[in-house]
Amino acid sequence: MSEPLLSIENLITRFPTKRGRLTAVDGVSLTLERRETLGLVGESGSGKSVLGLSVMRLVQPPGMIEAGSIRFAGTSLLDLSTDEMRRLRGQRLAMIFQDPTATLNPVLTIGEQIGEVLRWHLPSIGPAELRERVVEMLDRVGIPNARQRFGDYPHEFSGGMQQRVIIAAALILNPALVIADEPTTALDVTVQAQILDLLRRLKDGEPETAIVLVSHDLGVVGEMCERIAVMYAGNLVEVAPADDILDDPKHPYTVGLIASIPRLDREVGALNPIPGRLADPVTPPPGCKFHARCAHAFERCRVERPVLKTLVPGRQVACHLHD
Amino acid sequence: MFGYLVRRVLSALLVIVCVVFVVSAISKLVPGDIVDMMEAGNPGMTEQDKAILREQLGVNKPVFETFTSYLGGIFRGDLGNSTRLRSSAAVLIAERVPATLELALTALFLALIVALPLGILCALKQGTAIDYFGTIVSTFGVAVPNFLIGIILILVFSVELQWLPSTGYKGSVVVAAWEALKAWDGSVLWDRMRYILMPAVSLAFFAIALNTRLIRSTMLEVIRQDYLQFARAKGVPERTVYLKHALRNALIPTVTIVGLQLGTLLGGTFIIENVFAWPGIGRLAVQSIFWRDYPLIQASILVAACVFVLINLAVDLIYRLIDPRIRYVRH
Numbered sequence: 001m002s003e004p005l006l007s008i009e010n011l012i013t014r015f016p017t018k019r020g021r022l023t024a025v026d027g028v029s030l031t032l033e034r035r036e037t038l039g040l041v042g043e044s045g046s047g048k049s050v051l052g053l054s055v056m057r058l059v060q061p062p063g064m065i066e067a068g069s070i071r072f073a074g075t076s077l078l079d080l081s082t083d084e085m086r087r088l089r090g091q092r093l094a095m096i097f098q099d100p101t102a103t104l105n106p107v108l109t110i111g112e113q114i115g116e117v118l119r120w121h122l123p124s125i126g127p128a129e130l131r132e133r134v135v136e137m138l139d140r141v142g143i144p145n146a147r148q149r150f151g152d153y154p155h156e157f158s159g160g161m162q163q164r165v166i167i168a169a170a171l172i173l174n175p176a177l178v179i180a181d182e183p184t185t186a187l188d189v190t191v192q193a194q195i196l197d198l199l200r201r202l203k204d205g206e207p208e209t210a211i212v213l214v215s216h217d218l219g220v221v222g223e224m225c226e227r228i229a230v231m232y233a234g235n236l237v238e239v240a241p242a243d244d245i246l247d248d249p250k251h252p253y254t255v256g257l258i259a260s261i262p263r264l265d266r267e268v269g270a271l272n273p274i275p276g277r278l279a280d281p282v283t284p285p286p287g288c289k290f291h292a293r294c295a296h297a298f299e300r301c302r303v304e305r306p307v308l309k310t311l312v313p314g315r316q317v318a319c320h321l322h323d
Numbered sequence: 324m325f326g327y328l329v330r331r332v333l334s335a336l337l338v339i340v341c342v343v344f345v346v347s348a349i350s351k352l353v354p355g356d357i358v359d360m361m362e363a364g365n366p367g368m369t370e371q372d373k374a375i376l377r378e379q380l381g382v383n384k385p386v387f388e389t390f391t392s393y394l395g396g397i398f399r400g401d402l403g404n405s406t407r408l409r410s411s412a413a414v415l416i417a418e419r420v421p422a423t424l425e426l427a428l429t430a431l432f433l434a435l436i437v438a439l440p441l442g443i444l445c446a447l448k449q450g451t452a453i454d455y456f457g458t459i460v461s462t463f464g465v466a467v468p469n470f471l472i473g474i475i476l477i478l479v480f481s482v483e484l485q486w487l488p489s490t491g492y493k494g495s496v497v498v499a500a501w502e503a504l505k506a507w508d509g510s511v512l513w514d515r516m517r518y519i520l521m522p523a524v525s526l527a528f529f530a531i532a533l534n535t536r537l538i539r540s541t542m543l544e545v546i547r548q549d550y551l552q553f554a555r556a557k558g559v560p561e562r563t564v565y566l567k568h569a570l571r572n573a574l575i576p577t578v579t580i581v582g583l584q585l586g587t588l589l590g591g592t593f594i595i596e597n598v599f600a601w602p603g604i605g606r607l608a609v610q611s612i613f614w615r616d617y618p619l620i621q622a623s624i625l626v627a628a629c630v631f632v633l634i635n636l637a638v639d640l641i642y643r644l645i646d647p648r649i650r651y652v653r654h
Contacts, residue, residue: 058555083560090558097556102549107571107646117557169557 003074005210006032006055006177011068013047013054020282024050024063026234029308032210034176037203039221039242040214041257042231045278048214049098051231052179055212056095057085073176091121094170098182100162104154111150114138114169121173133172141168141198160191167198174206181214196224218257222246227314230254233279233289236308240315250317252294288320296321328640335636340394342628346621347393350380353617357382361406361615379403380617393621402625403618405611412622416604420626423596423603425495427588429523434530434588435581441531442538447565449543457535464532469591473525473598480521487517490600522599526591530584537580541573548572575646582638586631 013025024047032038040048053059055070057077070077072093077085089095097103105113114134118125125133131150138146141164154162163183170178180199184192203209215221221228221242228245230238230253238251249255256274276293279285285292291301300320308318350357358376362368368376376382380403381389396402402413445457481489493515503512545551546569554568555561593605600606604623611619 053552056556058552060552086555086558086560088558089556095553095556097549097553099549103553105550105554105568105572107575108568113553116554116559120558120560166553169553 003071004031005034005036005073006030007071008051008055009069009071011051011054011070012066013050013059013063014066015063017282022281023234023284024281025054026284027068028231028234028236030229030236030239032177032212035208035210036227037211037213037225039218039225039228040212040231041216041218041221041228043216043257043274043278045233045281046231047234047281048216048231049181052095052181052212052214055177055179056089056093058089058095087121090117090169090175091173092176094173094175094178096163096166096170096178096180096183099186100159100166101154101186103166104162106154109151109153110138110157110165111152113154114165114172117169117172134168137168137172138165140202141165141171142194143168158191159187160194163187163191163195164198167195167202171202171206171209174208176208177210177212179212179214182216183213184220185215185217192220196220200224218246219261230257233284234281235289235318236316237290237319238317239308240317244315250311250315250322251290251319252296252321253290256293288318327643331636331639335632338632339629342625342632343394343397344390346625346628347381347390348386349621349624350382350389350617351386357617361617363615376406397625402622405616405619407611407614407616407619412619415607415619416622416626419602419604419607421495422492422601423589423592423605425497426519426522426526426592426596426601426603427585429496429519430527430530430588430591431581431585433523433527434534434584437527437531438534438538442535443542443565443570445535445539446542446546454539457539461532461535464528465536467528469525469529470594470598472528473521473595476521476525477598487521489521491518492600492602493518522595522601525598526588526595529591530581530588533584534577534581538573538577541576542569545569545572571645575642578642578645579638582634582641585634589627589630589634 008028008030011025011028012023015022015024026047028047028051040051042048050059050063054065055072055077057065057080059065065078068078072088075088077088080088104110111131111134114137115130118130118133135146135150138149143149143161143164149156154165157165167183183199184195187195199211199213203211211224213221213224218228222245225242228238228240228242229236230245230251232253238245238249238254240250245254246258249258253274256272259272260274274293279289279292285302287300287302287304288294288297288306291297294301298320304320306318306320308316309322310316311322353360357380358373361376362373381392384392400413401411402416404410405412405415408415441457441460445454448454477489480487496512496515496519499512499515503509546565548569551564551568554564559568589605592601592603593609595601596603596605597609604626608620608623608627610616611623
């Protein structure tokens with residue numbers, strides 16, 4: 001078997017705070033194959049966005065990656081110089097962000113903002129060719145009248161159209177890996193479906209691209225992804241093929257997440273939230289970080305932190321119940 | 324855009340007409356008889372002189388008639404005659420406008436080239452020694468009045484060190500710069516720059532301080548925006564992220580303030596020109612007040628107000644060019 005596209009080993013990303021160091025990503029190991037679509041799921045604050053930013057090496061100071069390794073297509077990303085890393089971004093590694101209105105620069109035209117990717121990575125490109133390629137990409141992401149809209153500003157687009165523009169900028173150079181950080185969270189439900197559909201279509205058209213879809217919505221991820229990784233308080237707690245996780249979740253947290261998806265076939269008001277709050281990332285509890293919220297916790301859960309173990313090939317879970 | 328332009332120009336004209344009205348009514352607003360007041364500043368007037376003056380100033384005419392005749396005068400290029408200097412107020416002011424504009428624009432230029440890098444640096448190095456240094460300098464600059472800075476500069480650089488002349492004016496720096504470039508000889512330019520340096524710095528100090536704070540705080544706001552992460556994620560180098568993506572957004576509030584600052588700086592010349600004996604309209608206006616030279620006072624106020632209105636107009640239009648979000652707004 002060839003080397004995976006992305007392999008993360010024991011990654012730790014921390015942010016110093018007034019109360020102490022906040023561990024956002026706490027020893028995560030994860031691999032991603034070429035062309036794979038992986039869903040990264042967890043509630044707000046679980047560290048999934050920071051994990052995505054860590055792979056891009058875009059964690060902003062004072063936050064920093066303190067330990068671990070990230071190998072991408074045979075290269076150790078954490079050993080690259082700032083400029084070598086910059087040249088990968090936009091070209092081989094791309095990122096789509098959560099709030100399109102805040103992600104686009106309000107004072108630059110969308111043509112400029114997409115064209116910038118070409119200008120920095122293909123320095124020899126002329127203005128006419130740049131324009132041509134941007135228009136073609138706008139067309140591919142479904143912007144009507146792409147040619148006329150090249151010089152328009154972000155505020156002249158709806159939220160969904162803005163997200164299409166961002167996707168165009170991210171995918172214009174056919175990157176090998178796209179990290180989509182909650183790409184539909186800020187959008188209307190009908191627009192969400194369109195954007196997910198667009199992502200799927202673009203991915204099918206590309207022989208190379210793998211996607212990490214970061215989301216707190218298991219429904220969205222289950223529909224889009226082949227494999228799902230569930231994150232809790234900076235740790236991966238379960239990794240498995242999407243169907244297996246949705247049909248037969250192993251970790252109590254995953255069970256809770258699936259149970260908390262509102263469903264139309266249940267009566268109104270019958271929501272099943274997971275009790276309690278996310279473990280404090282500055283002073284995490286001893287043992288399993290989830291034990292205080294877990295109905296099945298026993299003595300060992302309070303003292304020993306479970307590690308991610310392989311149950312059957314392709315299925316991993318970090319829980320003492322499955323030892 | 325065109326419709327907006329027309330509306331904006333018309334409203335500026337309306338303001339100017341109002342200014343003309345107030346200026347023309349000065350002769351009625353002064354308590355007592357204006358001509359008697361002027362006699363105090365110009366001893367030796369005969370009753371006949373006073374009668375002519377009353378006629379000229381329209382003392383005995385109704386307010387509206389004073390206004391229309393003053394406005395008519397403006398269209399003929401006539402702003403009345405200075406009683407003290409016995410020549411056309413319009414000509415006297417026109418002679419002095421270049422010196423004042425040059426001083427104010429030099430100060431504005433200084434305010435920008437110092438404040439821009441300093442503000443950006445303070446924002447990027449927030450909480451470090453550089454940031455604290457910037458904060459101290461700008462607090463000082465906002466707190467200390469410009470004439471005091473002017474006097475301190477004179478004491479240090481003219482009296483103690485004897486590097487720069489304390490007062491005077493040797494002609495336009497811009498003209499000298501052009502000639503220095505043609506003749507490839509900077510000696511004349513430097514000679515003139517020595518005169519403008521201290522007045523411009525004392526005038527600019529407040530603006531430098533304010534702009535540094537403003538650019539620092541808007542930059543700090545912009546630095547946290549998602550669109551900078553997006554730019555980085557596209558492979559844009561950090562320098563360009565700050566100087567293109569962040570700065571263009573931070574400049575929007577700055578342009579508004581800087582435009583209005585030119586007005587404030589023009590106002591500041593009224594004091595600074597007197598400290599450094601700079602022959603501009605500020606000095607002329609203050610002198611004309613001491614002389615009780617009402618036609619000259621009226622003309623100075625009118626010109627200063629018109630310049631201020633025109634600057635505001637220009638700022639509004641530039642603002643629209645920089646910030647596309649308000650470019651097409653229709654009312």
